[in-house]
Amino acid sequence: CNNFCTYCIVPYVRGRERSRSIDNIVAEIEAAVKDGYKEFTLLGQNVNSYGKDFGDKDAFAKLLRRVDAISGVERIHYMTSHPRDMSEEVIKAVAECEHICENFHLPFQAGSSEILRRMNRGYTKEKYLELVKLVRKYVPDAAITTDIIVGFPGETEEDFEETLDVVRQVGFTSAYTFIYSKRSGTPAAKMENQVPLAVKKERLNRLMALQNENSLKCHEKLVGQTVEVLAEGPSKQKTVWNGRTRTGVLVLWPIEDKQYEVGQKVNVQIEAAQTWLVKGKAVD
Ligand code: SF4
Incomplete structure (x- = not known):
């Protein structure tokens, strides 16, 4: 990290920012898609300053658009953004790209x-x-x-x-x-x-x-809405499945008789809300 927030030790222990090339990242994701992965997180200590070190202030928005275009990628997240480096181009990319959450x-x-x-x-x-x-x-x-x-x-x-x-x-x-x-x-x-x-x-x-x-x-x-949930797995007691909405909200729904697979998209109608999660029923 290049930022040196006065409370943070990261820049001293991890050193300066280095951005991998877009082609290199895209190749890694394409290989993971072939192995069956669907959900990706672009990870950086200050992820939205990506590419500044090779002189392109819009590189992160370009990277998001390239990843969005990879066939088989279903959900894209990124973390952690710095408010100072959040550009209109990145916000537009999120608004316009189908797979960026x-x-x-x-x-x-x-x-x-x-x-x-x-x-x-x-x-x-x-x-x-x-x-x-x-x-x-x-x-x-x-x-x-x-x-x-x-x-x-x-x-x-x-x-x-x-x-x-x-x-x-x-x-x-x-x-x-x-x-x-x-x-x-x-x-x-x-x-x-x-x-x-x-x-x-x-x-x-x-x-x-x-x-x-x-x-x-x-x-x-969310109560009353039907939301797209990416199934993550059953609970320990095997009574409910859990998954997340595109915006990261934890959703629980009864297992009942249906079989789900990890990574399956399930439409869940939300019936109840709590502080940490919502509950509903699968409507597929
Ligand atoms: S941007 Fe994050 S990692 Fe970098 S110095 Fe500030 S708190 Fe630490």
């Missing part, structure tokens, strides 16, 4: 622009919210997910309220929430005004309660 994982980390500056994230709260608007303009039904850190050094109650404000405004489908913890060797570990653990825990609890409400609301919107 409509899930934007955009870690915002903190809602306060001052904390974001000290994290060296390269965007402000306002820029982040503009990016969310752009995503919704092209892909109105996209699931937007995120990562959030609470208790970065110097985070005041007002700063934390800005984080809650972003969570309320965006309505994330899900969020990975973390308590800031020092990584020795990083600039943030040496910053003054470290937040006491009790305060960090209390903020995390408030954040998780708010996000749980958002997750439930997003899942409730």
Whole structure:
């Protein structure tokens, strides 16, 4: 990673970004398709800066379109994106390509622009919210997910309220929430005004309660809809199958008499929503 967020050790231990060629990645996926794979995740520490090192700022959008065109590829994901590097070209590619899943994982980390500056994230709260608007303009039904850190050094109650404000405004489908913890060797570990653990825990609890409400609301919107689910396997007790929607929502449905295969697409009508998953019945 080339970013050097002040809390993160990755750039020190993993070194600088290097992009594989598009042809090389496409060849690997074509070989995997021949072996029966259908779902692919393009993985990079900062995946949407792909290709900047060979001088093409739109390389990631081009890569997505090339992968989408490979016969036999059914679902494409990518992780992890950096909000600073998320371009309109990539959002358009997601909107226009049949197999790219409509899930934007955009870690915002903190809602306060001052904390974001000290994290060296390269965007402000306002820029982040503009990016969310752009995503919704092209892909109105996209699931937007995120990562959030609470208790970065110097985070005041007002700063934390800005984080809650972003969570309320965006309505994330899900969020990975973390308590800031020092990584020795990083600039943030040496910053003054470290937040006491009790305060960090209390903020995390408030954040998780708010996000749980958002997750439930997003899942409730699916009730009554028939969604395409990629079957992942039966539960341990063999009473339900589980799989995921294109936007990554976990779906459970009764096994009943039907046989399913891992990787099979199943249409499931959603009947009930919970915070972490939805339940329904297969309608194929
Ligand atoms: S948080 Fe992500 S973008 Fe920032 S330095 Fe670490 S790996 Fe890079």
